[in-house]
Amino acid sequence: MKIELAEKYGFCFGVKRAIKMAQNSYGASTIGELIHNSKEIDRLKEEYNVKTLKDIDELSDEKKVIIRTHGITKEKLKYLEEKKDLEIINATCPFVTKPQQIVENMSKENYEIIIFGDIEHPEVQGVMSYSLSPVYVVSKVEDLENIKIAKKIAVVSQTTKKIEEFEKIVSYLLERAKEIRVFNTICNATFENQEAARKLSKKADIMLIIGGKNSSNTKQLYLIAKQNCPSSYLIESEAELDKTWFEGKELCGISAGASTPDWIIEKVVASLKSYGL
Amino acid sequence: MKIELAEKYGFCFGVKRAIKMAQNSYGASTIGELIHNSKEIDRLKEEYNVKTLKDIDELSDEKKVIIRTHGITKEKLKYLEEKKDLEIINATCPFVTKPQQIVENMSKENYEIIIFGDIEHPEVQGVMSYSLSPVYVVSKVEDLENIKIAKKIAVVSQTTKKIEEFEKIVSYLLERAKEIRVFNTICNATFENQEAARKLSKKADIMLIIGGKNSSNTKQLYLIAKQNCPSSYLIESEAELDKTWFEGKELCGISAGASTPDWIIEKVVASLKSYGL
Numbered sequence: 384m385k386i387e388l389a390e391k392y393g394f395c396f397g398v399k400r401a402i403k404m405a406q407n408s409y410g411a412s413t414i415g416e417l418i419h420n421s422k423e424i425d426r427l428k429e430e431y432n433v434k435t436l437k438d439i440d441e442l443s444d445e446k447k448v449i450i451r452t453h454g455i456t457k458e459k460l461k462y463l464e465e466k467k468d469l470e471i472i473n474a475t476c477p478f479v480t481k482p483q484q485i486v487e488n489m490s491k492e493n494y495e496i497i498i499f500g501d502i503e504h505p506e507v508q509g510v511m512s513y514s515l516s517p518v519y520v521v522s523k524v525e526d527l528e529n530i531k532i533a534k535k536i537a538v539v540s541q542t543t544k545k546i547e548e549f550e551k552i553v554s555y556l557l558e559r560a561k562e563i564r565v566f567n568t569i570c571n572a573t574f575e576n577q578e579a580a581r582k583l584s585k586k587a588d589i590m591l592i593i594g595g596k597n598s599s600n601t602k603q604l605y606l607i608a609k610q611n612c613p614s615s616y617l618i619e620s621e622a623e624l625d626k627t628w629f630e631g632k633e634l635c636g637i638s639a640g641a642s643t644p645d646w647i648i649e650k651v652v653a654s655l656k657s658y659g660l
Numbered sequence: 661m662k663i664e665l666a667e668k669y670g671f672c673f674g675v676k677r678a679i680k681m682a683q684n685s686y687g688a689s690t691i692g693e694l695i696h697n698s699k700e701i702d703r704l705k706e707e708y709n710v711k712t713l714k715d716i717d718e719l720s721d722e723k724k725v726i727i728r729t730h731g732i733t734k735e736k737l738k739y740l741e742e743k744k745d746l747e748i749i750n751a752t753c754p755f756v757t758k759p760q761q762i763v764e765n766m767s768k769e770n771y772e773i774i775i776f777g778d779i780e781h782p783e784v785q786g787v788m789s790y791s792l793s794p795v796y797v798v799s800k801v802e803d804l805e806n807i808k809i810a811k812k813i814a815v816v817s818q819t820t821k822k823i824e825e826f827e828k829i830v831s832y833l834l835e836r837a838k839e840i841r842v843f844n845t846i847c848n849a850t851f852e853n854q855e856a857a858r859k860l861s862k863k864a865d866i867m868l869i870i871g872g873k874n875s876s877n878t879k880q881l882y883l884i885a886k887q888n889c890p891s892s893y894l895i896e897s898e899a900e901l902d903k904t905w906f907e908g909k910e911l912c913g914i915s916a917g918a919s920t921p922d923w924i925i926e927k928v929v930a931s932l933k934s935y936g937l
Binding site: 528546549550553554557558560562563564565566567 | 672823826827829830834837838839840841842843844
């Protein structure tokens with residue numbers, strides 16, 4: 384069996400940057416998981432004593448906190464900044480800071496704010512907290528049906544969403560609003576990983592997507608792969624592999640979410656090779 | 661045979677307003693045809709002595725000029741304003757003034773301007789003249805392929821264009837630009853006439869679209885009708901009717917372009933009734 388990695392996969396710019404910042408902050412605590420990958424979080428704990436707090440209410444005598452790639456709400460940031468003797472290491476991905484600023488500025492200019500994303504996602508909760516007026520979060524075009532559309536609308540997207548649904552949302556709004564200001568805040572890395580996974584899944588007869596099962600962008604990769612290659616599997620590590628999946632297969636394609644470190648991918652590839660298929 | 665008029669058809673707000681202004685300006689000259697309907701232009705000439713000049717170079721000793729619904733370029737307006745003793749009656753439709761202002765303002769804010777429309781159309785030529793920077797005019801999404809897309813783009817539409825192609829254009833841009841400011845300058849009247857023609861053409865077994873053959877919105881109505889009802893005809897007046905078209909037909913649907921006066925529609929209906937079918 385041939386093994387082929389997608390042309391683009393794995394760690395994005397923002398995640399690489401956050402991990403570097405964490406490695407330079409021995410003994411710090413992150414507010415929420417730094418990235419959506421439990422294995423990498425364990426490694427940072429072991430090697431750099433970087434702890435993970437569930438939320439700011441778990442803070443006690445910390446000296447250094449790390450804000451994760453997804454960002455944090457404006458209110459929580461203010462709370463942290465007001466704490467004396469607390470060093471804040473802000474590892475919010477710059478591609479997430481962008482929609483935060485856009486939402487703040489557009490709400491000041493009296494645009495109604497619509498965010499394309501999942502309301503439960505920490506990135507979206509951070510972004511929406513920057514609006515000075517009420518915000519609508521929609522995860523699909525149908526969600527717009529219950530909203531009274533204003534004349535002037537600003538739209539941003541969660542960085543890890545798919546462009547196709549974003550376009551449907553914009554088209555729907557275009558038919559109903561007079562002015563729409565659309566900021567394409569979908570991250571290129573996500574898009575490039577998606578395109579590469581799409582391409583590879585069209586020729587592979589089995590696809591492995593490696594990443595955290597709670598990672599939004601990993602799940603998107605899995606859905607894309609599944610569309611083209613019915614034998615697609617989402618795994619967090621080599622421990623979940625099942626040799627029977629690969630019987631009779633000729634090409635195994637591999638992609639990985641933006642929070643999946645290379646060392647996990649390497650372990651999966653090593654296990655596959657050990658099968659001798 | 662039953663005759664049914666579309667729920668919405670004919671004269672729009674801007675055309676009604678322009679004709680009223682012309683009727684109040686006895687002896688004035690319009691720069692270009694006031695509206696795209698030669699019969700109505702003849703009536704204004706006969707009843708109100710309103711003449712039609714091809715362009716500003718035909719001006720001689722006129723005392724009053726009327727700017728038609730489509731508007732005029734910024735340069736031509738300036739030229740007219742500089743003429744002493746010339747009264748300017750500006751009948752530019754307010755829905756056309758809007759994209760003119762948007763294009764001027766957006767180009768001042770350094771947005772690259774894209775106009776969805778036909779470059780030959782006088783409305784588009786007027787609108788594009790208000791940009792302080794180069795403008796791209798596209799009539800379909802494929803036209804964008806030769807353009808190097810800027811990061812910040814402002815998009816307006818010719819008032820009489822169809823929303824579906826506008827949405828395709830916006831989607832294409834969304835995948836390539838960081839910010840798009842979309843102004844839906846498509847006129848509701850056009851849209852409502854189109855929707856009503858679509859609805860009626862689905863049940864009619866013959867459709868008549870009445871309007872100028874050089875009128876963009878009339879041609880759009882005809883294309884929509886033709887999609888649903890193969891026996892669709894575009895006529896300028898009752899003189900073009902052919903009784904054989906109606907043989908064996910049960911429901912004749914009628915719609916009319918935004919520059920078609922009611923008196924022309926009434927004559928068509930009267931002719932149809934005279935057939936006694």
